[in-house]
Amino acid sequence: MESVLLSGAATLLGEARRVVVFTGAGISAESGVPTFRDDLTGLWARFDAQRLATLEAFHSDPDLVWGWYEWRRARVRRARPNPGHVATAAIESLVPDSMVITQNVDDLHERAGSRAPVHLHGSLFAPRCIAEAAHPAPFPGTADDEAADPGEGRRLPPPRCTRCGALVRPGVVWFGEALPEAALASAVKAAAACDVLLTVGTAGVVYPAAEIPRIAADSGATVIQVNPEPTPLDMICATNLRGPAAQILPALVA
Numbered sequence: 001m002e003s004v005l006l007s008g009a010a011t012l013l014g015e016a017r018r019v020v021v022f023t024g025a026g027i028s029a030e031s032g033v034p035t036f037r038d039d040l041t042g043l044w045a046r047f048d049a050q051r052l053a054t055l056e057a058f059h060s061d062p063d064l065v066w067g068w069y070e071w072r073r074a075r076v077r078r079a080r081p082n083p084g085h086v087a088t089a090a091i092e093s094l095v096p097d098s099m100v101i102t103q104n105v106d107d108l109h110e111r112a113g114s115r116a117p118v119h120l121h122g123s124l125f126a127p128r129c130i131a132e133a134a135h136p137a138p139f140p141g142t143a144d145d146e147a148a149d150p151g152e153g154r155r156l157p158p159p160r161c162t163r164c165g166a167l168v169r170p171g172v173v174w175f176g177e178a179l180p181e182a183a184l185a186s187a188v189k190a191a192a193a194c195d196v197l198l199t200v201g202t203a204g205v206v207y208p209a210a211e212i213p214r215i216a217a218d219s220g221a222t223v224i225q226v227n228p229e230p231t232p233l234d235m236i237c238a239t240n241l242r243g244p245a246a247q248i249l250p251a252l253v254a
């Protein structure tokens, strides 16, 4: 990593009054949580996303889809936030008017100390009743129980809602489903008003979340990318810091 790029980015960050940190699966990669599209470890490489991350898939094979999410949830519970998550929380405390917007469904930002990250795609830890989006359906007994981990690719029947008996589904946003309105609205508002947007660990291909860095750039913000690989976001970034988040983000707040 060229130190001149890094120090330039750190200066920009230090002078910013309003900062958005926009994260994707890559920020959790060094915590051992598989990303979606990286060749060797990507979840999609071993599982067909369209087969599993859709309402249709859940209706056609609830045990397979629920098992996949429970396997992922158990992996996240065993993971630890990495220095990238910790540095993100440090940015929030350094810049009072800052916001973390994440596409991730893990809770590693929260566990690293981020106050209230905006989850555009929901959370592995917010199961809800399939019958009504409105009522959460915490299911007794398996929330923190290792036994919930069926093992990779294994089936597990979803529990039933304790209120109405319908199936419980993962509290994530599936392909073809709308993002939570309030979360998307606050993310768009923050992106349009920030001075600097850090986009960290995202391939920038899933919409409408991928619009967020573009909204910031179109509104005159400086967009800085942290990613070991080039992405379609490169062209809107003032700086592309090529490297892992757990190494680069701490250097930005040092």
Ligand code: BV8
Pocket: 023, 024, 025, 026, 027, 029, 030, 035, 036, 037, 038, 042, 053, 103, 104, 105, 121, 172, 173, 174, 175, 176, 177, 178, 179, 200, 201, 202, 203, 204, 205, 206, 207, 208, 226, 227, 228, 229, 231, 243, 244, 245, 246
């Ligand atoms: C919707 C939750 C409409 C579930 C997820 C064409 C144009 C526009 C839209 C579409 C289109 N075709 C289809 C669509 C719609 C679709 C979409 O965008 N599809 C894509 C594939 C083209 N979008 C939707 O369906 C959305 N809904 O449009 O609804 C609507 C409107 C109104 C009413 C009804 C309907 C919903 C999308 C949300 C899907 N759910 N997650 C789950 O988790 O199982 S998306 C999933 O992808 C995750 O949330 C993930 O975060 C997200 C984005 O992926 P990334 O985070 O970028 O992760 P990825 O693995 O791809 O990349 C990792 C990056 O990290 C890489 O660049 C890598 O280099 C880097 N990296 C690796 N290691 C490190 C690192 N970086 C830093 N440090 C490291 N160490």
